[in-house]
Every structure is written in structure tokens, then in C-alpha cells.
Amino acid sequence: MKAGIVRFPGSNCDEDAFHAIADILGQEAVYLWHKDHDLQNVDLVILPGGFSYGDYLRAGAIARFSPIMQEVVAHAKRGGLVLGICNGFQIACEAGLLPGALLRNVSLRFVSAPVDLRVESIATRFTSQYHVGQIINVPVAHGDGRYTADADTLARLEAEGQVVFRYVSANGDASDAANPNGSQRNIAGIVNAEGNVLGMMPHPERALETALGSVDGIPLFQSILESLAGGVRA
Amino acid sequence: MTSSHVQSRPGDPAITPALVAEHGITEFEYERLVNMLGRTPTFTEIGVVSALWSEHCSYKHSRPMLKTLPTKAPWVLQGPGENAGVISVGDGWAVAFKIESHNHPSAVEPYQGAATGVGGILRDVFTMGARPIALLNSLRFGPLTSPRVRWLFSGVVKGIGDYGNCVGVPTVGGEVVFDPSYEGNPLVNAMCVGLMREDELMRAVAEGVGNPIMAVGARTGRDGIHGASFASEDLSESSEAKRPMVQVGDPFTEKLLLEASLELIRSGHIVAIQDMGAAGLTSSSAEMAERGDVGVTIDVTKVPVREQGMTPYEILLSESQERMLVVAKQGHEDDVRAILAKWDLEAAVIGEVIAEPVYRVTEGDTVVAEFPGSRLVTECPQYVLEPKESEALKAARARNPLDVTPLDDERDHAWTLERLLASPTIASKRWVWQQYDSTVRTSTVRGPGSDAAVVRLRGTDKAIALCIDGNGRHVALSPRNGGRAAVCEAARNVACSGARPKAITNNLNFGNPKKPEVYFQLSEAIAGMGEACTVLESPVTGGNVSLYNENPQGAIHPTPTIGMVGLIESMAHVTPSAFQQAGDEIVLLGD
Amino acid sequence: MTRFRCAIHIVPRRGILDPQGKAVADALHSLGFATVGEVRVGRHVVVEIEAASEDAARDQVKAMCEKLLANPVTEDFEIASLGHA
């Protein structure tokens, strides 16, 4: 697999994503500069976490206009894989790759903590290596992670199995107490209708090594590898 | 060339004893200045001197004492005197680290004060050529029962978090203490640690006659100029425009500046780089010239500004954030501009390194300030005062610590323990550190919540242990023991995580040093710190001094905070501080 | 070309939770402003722009709002004032 990690000027999880792909998965990783138009034939585009353009106006609002995003959108429309993590999820929503929006955490505070997620769907190209209902522990670190969409969109996401991860308590309840940001229906991650774009607020790339406390992100990347090996390419 | 061509600007206020005093320059210092110049200084020069001879820039009350601290060890690559200290961690890797206070700005505007404190300490580290990999902070507030304290506390925490989170440097540890002595004077000390290859170390030394001096990064505005008290009818701007402006942090610009600076340093196009921090352009340029033993000339009209009509005085003293001063190699100006442009930032040539041993500031062709050579820095007065312990503290110390009357409603041990655990200083600080991204950079092996943070050095099997510790009450009661204990506490925390202590940085937060009892605390605490550092083979590689932390209720507890770096030779040595499983034996070590 | 100054309000759409407004309302109550009802917090953006006419300026500002300043999923915008700068 060749993964391209988009580097916006204020990206700050770009190196972590690169490390994940290159050093941990042993796959090819390249950076994609925001001012470029060349996707370098990557199979997977990662929109990494960070504060793409400062995010003072609205997280991800400005990033979607960067030159590289035109290519990322085209790649997604062709069925190419896109993984938006944290700020990348926000950008994907702003760019219309995913429905809804991510608003200020209900606490109005940044939240950095390991959280438990329930895998809601394994019928995606990002989650086939989990099992349904599996509870995984992955860190979040964001100030604007409250997933919001209108009622119709929410109903459609649920009906079509597009809700992929939900914040839950250790015993699996999607309770308010387990919701770090006030997301509607405890939504932590969703895929688009075509299933090739995943956006999630938690950071799977921070959960790949025992030394860092969790390896629960590994199946996500393995799922991607699996899906690409299966010949479903852009 | 003589200095006779220095001109005061039309509209500058007259140099009167009152004006000199308002700038915090004593009669003695003013006399020394006039002798140095051989003439009356201009308004611009008064501004420059007020900044350079301030305690913050000159350490005039603390330098003689600081000189007694141990600073050398085979692994110390850079000791005090640079933007940050640097130690080798082996295999060609080095760690740069430094601590900085932003106490006064945070007392006025907690959010921006704390945020810009983080910004400043990040710049100190990345100007050395190191990529920041961790932040810590040490905070002191009055009791949380006061609404104002709660406002300060939440503002400071949010400011620290928002800045570090945006730049993408994990905040991995720190401490928070609540005590009435800090009620009017919160302490906000921030520490940054960076990683680099030893051969990438860059020093802020101006060199090479003819090399251009460039201002890079954000534009210069009227931020933080202490011009308010000097507003005079003669000045052209309205008094509204003269109000001192709080510095506002822009972490996004900082992130750009960080990337651009590291790229610049690695590019070979520059010879030196320094943060324009406290006293901005003035102190950065004068200090770089002094270290290089060269002259500099700067034309303020070339400095990119944010507002029209700024005077040389304002441009020189502005504390606008996210700016750097760079000495480029002659002929490489465009290369520097290109790197900055890649990161959507500006770079402008504003001056030059010159052979003539002067520090000269011009406004176009007019010389508005000129000082002979580096004397501006080297001839700053230094004061050694007579220390004297306060009688009240002496008496307090003489009391038998076991001789305490129980509280009226004191019940059993469980009740006492609960009360202790509920006290804000002892209670969990989760509310604080949940607001800090502690896991970005995927290297945080132990984050907030452990005795010391552990950050692995990616690409090696090593890790560093980091902590920040201080105990003002202890230092107040016994300055020398307290100074020793602060270093020892840090060393214990570092050791518990599996590391050998290597070096410290420190922030001396004290009251007014002109008071003999404060001077006593300062000299004793420094002596104690030095003793502990010597015994523990952890030299001091830098630090910061914040004096005059007083308000009408009195001075703060004397609070040296110690930031320590320890080295863990193998990841296998990383040791957790939490109880691991039922049935494990608990052993108490030490006596 | 004339210089215009335009003020824009961007507010959370009705029905969207506004935690900032709620936090402000709570704080005002606890400060003793007992009769405060609902509070909504949005953005106030002032843009200076050159345009051939007021209408042209308005069109441009509208386009800015639609493209960048407001998120159509969660926010409404309104041009509050437009005049010579």
C-alpha cells in the first residue's frame, strides 16, 4: 500500500501518521503538500490531525479550499480511500466528503483522554478486522468534536450502517458520561455512503504500540491493507 | 565616527528625571549611561536601556548568585547564556530545554499571558535547532474560593492548552499549587524540551561583517510596549493608540515559524537565529551582537509593521509574538525569503553586522540610537546586597513542628485523609491536564499523572524523563533546605521512572530583591539548589528569574521551580508509578 | 472603486445546541442578572472591501459567507450593515 499524508501548514499529526504507516505497518508513506496538486498515485489519503490553517474560524473551514483538497475530493469520488482523523474528519465534513459538522465540545474545553469506542460496523473497508460490538481504547484530543447533523442525516447514517464508532463506557453503554464532547448519538466516526471515506475524532494512529498504552488501532490499518489487497482500488 | 550625529526625533518627550524614573532607571544607572555615551541619551535610547537593564533582561540582582551554580558536565553541550541549554543523550542525539515565567502577563490577562508564555519557551527551544517534543508547566494560584482566582486558573490552563495543542507539542506534566501567598501573583512557568542531532545545534551569535540581519515571522505591532506611562501631548498618536497592548498569541503562526526556523537552520543559509521575546528587537539584537563581539546597525523603517506611524521607540520595544531575528549569510537573503514564503511568512532585511563596534539604530538615514560596542550589555550594573533573614520567619522556624493543636472538628484518620485528598493542591489535577493534548507526537510513554513524564526518543531505544517541581512553603521556611529539596524532589521523580538525572533548568520566582529578606531567600535558595545539583551531578543549563512578585499583601513564597531532564538508557527501564496488581508487596524506601 | 465596511453576523442555527450561549446565560444568572432569558453567541465579522458599488460589495460579501464564513449545516448568516469605510 502507498499512503499519502496530507500536510496542511498547521497539521501536527502528520509525522505520527507517517510513522504509523512507514515504521509500524512497514508500508510506503509519502507526504502530500497542501499547495500541490499531485496525489502521487497513493492508494490511501490520510487527512491527519492538527490545526490545518489555525482553525480560528471553524475547524477545517479553510483547509478544504487548499489545492490538494481538490485532488483528494476527486480521489474520493473515484472510490479511493480517504481516512480523516480528528482535524481530518472536520476537513472531510467541511469539504462535503462526509455529512454533518463538528462543533465545539459541549464542555467548551479541549479534551485529551483515552476513550472507549464500540465498533458498530465491520462491513467497511476500514473495520473488517474488528468484530461488531468490540470495545477498543483509543485517545481523543480535540476541542471541536461534537458531531452534529440534521435528523434526516442521522437517521440515514444509522439505517445504512454508516456510524462506525460510538463513544461508550467500559461496559459498552453509549451513555452521556462516556461521551467526551456531546456528539449526537455518541458518534465518534462515520463513513460515507460509498464506504470509502472514514472520518473519526479519536486517533487510531496513537494506538498502535504497547509502549504508548494501546494497540487497538492496529486492526483499522490492517483492514485497510486487507481491503486494498482484495483488489478494490481507486 | 563619533556619536554626535545621534538625533532625538521631533516629538520625542524631553529627557527629564521623571521620565528616566518612569523607565525604571535609577539615578546611578542614568549617570553610568551618560558616562558611557558622553552625552544626554535620546528618548529612543532611554527605551532601549530601560529594557536591557531591566531585571528580566540583565539579571542585575541575581547574576552574581547564579554564577555560583554548577553548570558543567561532560554531557552538557550548552550551558546557561543561550536561548536554551543543551545536553547530549548519546548516539549523536541532543536535548534542548528551558523554562520561562509569564507571571505578570498572566496576572493581567490569564489566557493570553499563559499562551504567549508557552509560545516564548517553544521559540527558545527551536531556535537552538531542536524540534520541541514536550511541554511542562508549573502553576501557583491563590485559594480557589476566590472567583478571581478561578478566573485566573481556568484562563491560564486554557491558554496553555490552546497554544501547545495547536502547535502540536504534547504537554506531558507539571504541577499546580494553591496557596494564599499567590493570591495576587499567580505563577505561570512553562518548560519546553526539544530533540535534535548534536551537529544541528545553532547558537544565537551574530557573526560575519556584512551579513544581513533579517526580521522573520509575524509583523511588529504595538503589543506590550510600556509606553502608556509616557504618553505625552507632544506625541503624534492619540492617547488611545498609546495604550499598552496585551500580547496576543497566534499559535498557528508559531507552528509556521517553527517549521520555517528548523528548515532555515538546516539549510545552511543563516548563521544565527534568536527569538524576539521580552524587549523584542532591542534585546535580541543587542544580545546577539554582544555574543559575537561585533557591531550591528538596524533601520527601523525596514521592519515590517502591523500598524502605521510606529516610532523607533515602539518598534524597538514591541513585544509582538511569533517573530525571530536572523543573521543570514550575505547573498543568501532570497533563499531565506523562499523558505519563509513556503510557510506563508515574511522575511525582511532590517540591518547588518558591521565591523565598527557600535550598536546603532537608524530611522532611514537618521541615527536615533547608538551605543558603544557591547558595553550596553556588559556594563549593565550589578547589585550585590546584604542578605538578612526576616525575624518572623526565623521565629516560625524555631517552633517545634510537632507542637500543633488539633483542629476542633478533627475526627479519625480516614476523615483527615479525605480532607487532605480534597484539598485542591493534593487533589487530582485531571481537570487541568485533560485540556492538554498529551499524546500527540506518539512518543508519550508516561504522561500527566505519573511522577515524571517519560517521552521516548523515536528512532532510538532511549527515553527521557521530565518533571517540574518546587515547594514555595518549604523555601519560605528554610530557603537553603528548600532549594536543595526542590532539586532532590525532581531527581526522585525522574529516578522513579527509571531515569538517571542529567541536568536541570530552573525558574526563580521571588519577591522584590531589594528587600534584604527577599535577597536572603534568593541567595540561600540558589546556594541550596547548587549544592543539590553538585551532589546529584545534574548541572544547571539555564533558567529564568522572575522577581518583584509582590502585591500590597506582600511577597509570594519564594518559589524556585526545577525542571529536570533524566535519561532512560533503554525502554525496558521505564517504570510506572501506579500500583500494578493486587497482591504486590508495597515497600517503603529511604528514611 | 469605493471602500466599504461590512458587518456580518454568523449565528448557530435554531435547534442547534449552543453551549457557549448556555454557559453565558448561566454565568449571568450567577452574577445576579436574574431576568436574563436565552443567550445565543455567534460571530461578528467586519470585512473591509473595495467594490464598484454597494450592490457589488453586498454580492461579494454574500459569496464569502456562503463559501467560507458560515457553515451551511449549522449556521445562519446575516449582513448586518454595509456602508462606506
Next chain:
Amino acid sequence: MTRFRCAIHIVPRRGILDPQGKAVADALHSLGFATVGEVRVGRHVVVEIEAASEDAARDQVKAMCEKLLANPVTEDFEIASLGHA
């Protein structure tokens, strides 16, 4: 008592760096809005309040701004409108 609705603008004080405004101005330029000059971004707060008269309401809102809504060190505020709710 009557119900009033009051709109308040809270803006960064002149001369104070406004990173948000700068980011928006830069973004607008790169989106092709070339004639955009300075942009300032502040907050737009709408407060509902009951008071005996319009003047009483205004006094209360002013007090809220001074006490809580605006940061006196970095922000200026302005009561943009006040009317019956």
C-alpha cells in the same frame, strides 16, 4: 416588566493582534476576494432580558458587558440593538 432582546458586538480592541481576522483575510484573498482589506472577528451575543424599561435593560446589558461578556484588557463592546423581544 417587558421582554427585551439585545444584540451586542464584542470586538478585539484596535491595535490588538486579531489572529482570527488575519486568518480569515488570508483565506478570503486566496479564495479570490482580492479587494478584501482588513478583517476583524469578534463575537455577536444576543441576550433576552426582562426589565422595567428600555433604559433599565440597556443599563443591565452594559453592566453584563463590563462584568462578564467583554474582556476589558483586550476587547471593546458595543450595544448594537435593543428592542422588544
